[in-house]
Amino acid sequence: MGKQDNMDEEMTVELTLEDGTDVTCAIITILEVEGKDYIVLLPLDENGNNDDGEVWFYGYSENPDDPNEEPVLDYIEDDSEYEKVAEAFDEYLDNCEFDELAD
Numbered sequence: 001m002g003k004q005d006n007m008d009e010e011m012t013v014e015l016t017l018e019d020g021t022d023v024t025c026a027i028i029t030i031l032e033v034e035g036k037d038y039i040v041l042l043p044l045d046e047n048g049n050n051d052d053g054e055v056w057f058y059g060y061s062e063n064p065d066d067p068n069e070e071p072v073l074d075y076i077e078d079d080s081e082y083e084k085v086a087e088a089f090d091e092y093l094d095n096c097e098f099d100e101l102a103d
Contacts, residue, residue: 038085057085
């Protein structure tokens with residue numbers, strides 16, 4: 001894993017779903033697709049585990065004028081946009097696996 005070793009307390013974000021429940025998600029990565037940023041989240045159960053491997057994609061934007069402001073996560077409404085992000089994430093995973101083999 002290399003660089004990741006000192007990240008035991010991995011970055012997480014609290015997400016409030018439409019039904020009002022809060023889900024803690026591990027932040028896997030932030031991807032740039034066609035000039036926009038997207039965040040890839042891994043929803044965790046109350047024990048901090050993810051058993052089904054499902055990931056969630058959201059649009060991601062920070063306020064460039066105020067780095068301390070909470071980033072904004074936008075639900076991706078558009079199917080084709082979602083597909084592009086999913087493809088970019090697949091490529092990211094391929095590259096990660098490649099990097100691990102290369103170590």
